[in-house]
Amino acid sequence: MEKLTDKLFTVKYNEDSGKPHIEIIDQEVCGTKCEGKYCTHFCPAGVYEWNEEQKKTLVSFGNCIECGACSIGCPFDNIVCHSPRGGYGAQFKHG
């Protein structure tokens, strides 16, 4: 298995649909200040994707495997990642 999308299928999620636990504070910062689009690279679950047409960072929070890297790795402190509500989110079978 090589592709990230296939790997993410192996993770069991209890999705809290419609309740995003990740927020981009200011999309303007992503569009104008952030050249590296760092989160689209360092996020191990490919949660972040830069959309050039909409000029915004799209967030697939349902893929999040809850490592917490985004709030430390964003050089502009522009991502807030909370814990999903109790019992929701990724459920590791092996860990």
Add this chain to the structure above:
Amino acid sequence: MADDEKFDAVVVGAGPAGTAAAYTMAKAGLQVALLERGAKPGSKNVMGGILYNHYLEEIVGDSWKEAPLERPIIEERRWIMTSDATIGIDYKNLRNREHPHSYSVLRAKFDAWFAEQAEKVGAVVVPETVVDRLIVKNGRVVGVGTGRGDAVYADAVVICEGIGLGTGLLEKTLINGKPLRRKLRPNEVAMAVKEIMQLDSGLIEERFNCDPGEGCTIECFGDSTLGMSGFMFIYTNRDTLSVGGGALLSEFNATLRSPNDLMEHFKQHPAVKPLLRGAETVEYLAHLIPEGGHRGIPKVYGPGYLICGDAAMLSNPVHREGSNLAMISGKLAGETVVHAKEAGDFSERRLAEYKGKLDHSWIMADMRKYDGAVPLLEHNPQMLTKYPKVADQALDEFFRVDGVSKWQKQSNILKMVRKEGMFRMGWDTLKALWTMK
């Protein structure tokens, strides 16, 4: 849980640190609540996968033998890699059969078992509960607020939330205008990923040269992480392999690499690929590892609270130790709260006992010893990029039988080393020895 309950102690997070703290306090007769955000303890918890039974025994005694461990580690392999070669030290110690000191482990199972032990001695384990704030009154932590909107009060709050998701708790709680921990920097944490790959247990034993039920570790440096400071690993479980690794988050940012690309790069290495052949990925995980060294440790206690494990940045990446520092820091915090309860005094001065115990333990000795280790690699990338290549070339010359005399080969190797900067290499070796003295 009834609204606004009061306990002697409330512990945030049922990982190795939190459960050890809860176990220690409950066993001494304190009323303890152990809050966990996962559906059950372990369902959110990740590590590479080696656990040290000495420390587990220190906490739960003989019942450590019933813990759901995977394989005792009989052999430790360390490989330095270039793109098409590996240089290894393989240390197989057969005395480990009689007295194993480390085991591979899968945290979903282990943490659930460990929390059960805490429950057996009287701790109240409350899963599916996110702690989203610390309640501060008159400059003192007096309890926690949960995601359900209720509050749990306690004389002492032991914070063991890790450094992954939910880090906000320490950063957003202010006492006298100061946060309990400053925001972490990307060069103080490693971004690690892991795959659990299923493989028949007999095949594992054949491929990794293990006797039935026994296991080994392989940790790979150099090209395995594309020269970034970190390492990749393969650990043998019963019928799965834990394959993963990582590097400083700052280095992912500097190179715009993705953790999954690093993972695939490692899995495709010619020395690794045959070991993984036919193994199917059954879970993909990611986790942050504290690598801030001694200088990165926050103040671990204050009015009404104590911080343990990853949340206190306690980990030793040089020896891939973390869960043991977590367990023992949890135990020391637990003992401190027990003494505070006996004295009827939960003042900051009283809770400072925890810091004193930590400072005099092997935990802080190790944290101080390796304080500079991660920055050394961070600032000297040649150690993981250039030097493995020089060693590879020298060994190629040494082992290759090709009509060249051994005198000539020796002189070729010396020339090669001189060309690559003998002085610099000698200096770097001294620097490395000095840093980890």
